[in-house]
Amino acid sequence: MEQLKRMAIFAAVVERGSMVAAAEVLGMTASAVSQQIRKLEQSTQVSLLHRTTRKLTLTEAGVGFYQSSAQVMALAQEAEQRLAEMRDAAVGELRIAVPVGFSGRHLSDALAPLLQAHKGLSVQLFFQDERIDLVEKRIDLAIRVGPQEDSTLVARHIGDAVFVLCAAPSYLRAHSPIMSPHDLVSANWLLLSTTQMHETMSLQGPNNQAEKIRIEGRVACNNLLAVRNFTLAGMGISLQPEHEITEELTTGQLQRLLPGWQMPPVGIYIVTPRRDVQPAKVRYAIEALRRHLLAN
Template sequence: MDSFIKGMALFATVVEKGSLAGAAQVLGISPSAVSQQMARLEREANVSLLHRSTRRLTLTEAGRVFHEHCVKVLEQAELARQRLNEYREAPLGELRLAAPSGLASSLMSEIVRPVLLAHPQLQLSLLFQDGILDLIEQCIDLAIRVGPLPDSSQVARHLVDWPNVLCAAPSYLASFAPIVEPEQLQQLDWLLMSTDTQPSLLRLHTEQGAQFEMQMPSRLTANNIIAVKQFALDGLGGAVLPEPEIREHLRSGRLLHLLPQWQAPMISLYAVTARRDAQPAKVTVMVETLQQFLRQRERQARISASSN
């Protein structure tokens, strides 16, 4: 099929230029090579396409009909090439983006608003889910994932690191003695994310190098971080949540930061695609926007925290 389409292009060029020599000059090959390829095309079609004389070429009836179809096919091929270039050079079409449910908030709105305003031909389809989706099966162009990433065949680009915070509502902590040592954390019921690889294991450390590890007792798990946060706000137990997710609740006092001198491992966010090469512009632009926005937001938060 590929050689036949090349033959169509050569035949259309011969007709356009009116001679084998004219076509050879355009195609950058010798007239004899053009003649040989035309002969092969006629043998494969088993029909004459041109009447040849020493002074001119004329189309047979079959050649005239074939030429009309060649022109249409080549026009469509050129249009297809142009459309591919558009997808490579500018964000357009549908971008299917999967993200954790915690981003289904004003944060995601802040991220996508400037992209949509800058690129009117782009449409976004957002899928919020804390579980791992199959990018290929679900036709997902880009996914925001929390590391570590289990599938090494996928391509991940680091976006930002968020601190994890031990927290609980004042109403829940009222029935316990003030928590000043990590061992006291074992007294609490913990609200856990069932999508975590080790949901009940808590590891803490201090800047001085001290370490603490425990299994967190739990009576309630959920596969959605928004639900876990709400359960914590309602006083059903302690939770380990990304600091940006609860930043405003910590400021307002609806949640209290437990043992701030002890730190849980950071949570890393990645932009994940099924392949590295030949990414359309819509994916490239969104990854760069995510990285710039999230990192700038965290820098501003650190500056704000250090000034208070």
Template sequence: MDDFKRMAVFAAVVRQRSMSAAARQLGLSTSAVSQQIRRLERSGAVTLLHRSTRKLTLTDAGERFYAECAAMVEAAERAQHQLQASRDAPSGELRLSAPVGFARHVAPALGGLLAAHPALTLRLQVDDAHIDLIEARIDLAVRFGRLPDSTWVARRLCHFALWLCASPAYLREHGEPTTPQDLLSHHWLGFARERGPMLLQLGGPDAAAQVLRLEPRITSNNQLSLQQMCAAGLGLAVMGSLDVQDDLQAGRLVRVLPDWKVPPLDVWAVTPQRDAQPAKVRHAVTALHDYLLAQPGVE
């Protein structure tokens, strides 16, 4: 490593044609620069420079050696420019992980960012499982709800409303609930859990509160599948406002007990590291945040 530093000092001396000028450029004393050159010559057992009181002249070996030292310095400068560019402007490959149900939001959320920065590419990994960000080399993950303990860094992007939903066909067949207690007699679709019932917290008018223990008839680890089964009339489900706007507007789903609220769901941007985030990650987090806050039912 010391030899690399001495090679950089040697290249600066040749470019500046003076040890004193190179010393000023490098922030060193002239004697320190001279000492680095002597050590470089001793380690290689060769003379690189002829010195006089007026000028420095390269030896034949020095000319050949300088060409390689200059190439090394230029490569290091290019690497520094690449680091600076990654800090200042989005570029390179952005590796994004998102749940299946959120995948359809990626294009409208990040489309403008990708259009504005042609040097930026996107690799989207869609998976409902909480994958290891380090092992999968993920730059940014979108996660929902309560996060497990980890060393990763999470920033809350927003939270969105959760609504009780059913299809009109299901309600015609099974009746429409008018009180929270009515929900106990209905078929339920729930997100798969290891064990235990589904606990539904409801807040109603005049600060009323209910906690219901429900046994789902159908469970899945995929929220989009639950939404499709709910629209098909297989039962009631708790759906995110971010996901069901199209189904509500088209009449495939309707809200049940709209005066009773379910606690909202947090949306997180999760990254493997806190410091020195590249521009591609910082800009992507901002784009996701701005997009989400413009959606109905999102705060």
């Protein structure tokens, strides 16, 4: 790094024509500039400048070294300019990981205005319910539902999802009625999971009643839409985000079970790798998603 610094000083001396002029530009003293040039010549063991009381001239080696130094400085300035552009303007590829359930219009409605406003921005979306390594996959931000326990990530709470118990009419006609939380224990469950076929569910009911029941899955999937399709096919009971099945509830394709009992709301988060400074594309996307998802 010291050698790169000396190359920059040498290039400034050549371009300004004197140690004094270069010192003014660099915010250094003329003696400090002279000392750095001397160290550069000592380290390379080549004379780069002819010094007289009236002017400085380049040696043959100095001419070639200046050309290389100028190229290095130009590349450094270009790299710095690109970083500044990414910091201040929404440009480049934005990589977003999203649960499958968000593949509807909510996400496109949030991102479309951002893409229209910033022509240098592109978006690549990764839809999957399993959590992926944001750093390994170079993900800029992710939407995640549920507790966020990874301390290496930054999680911003933007709202809550309400999950409802539901089943298709065909399943309810073929099985015992669901009248209380205890009736859920013997039901055919469809779970969003690939690690286990059972889980414990907490329910809150009338008069601050609380029940915690253990449910066993007949089908487990790593994709919420697949769970929903099994539910629509009458294969069992599942938990679904209320805002995603409004149409199915309205048309009667799915029926809400135990309307007096509810699961606690589940947090929705925008998650990013832990960085002190986020590029503009990420900041703008976070704001667009936060504003749109909170409004819906």
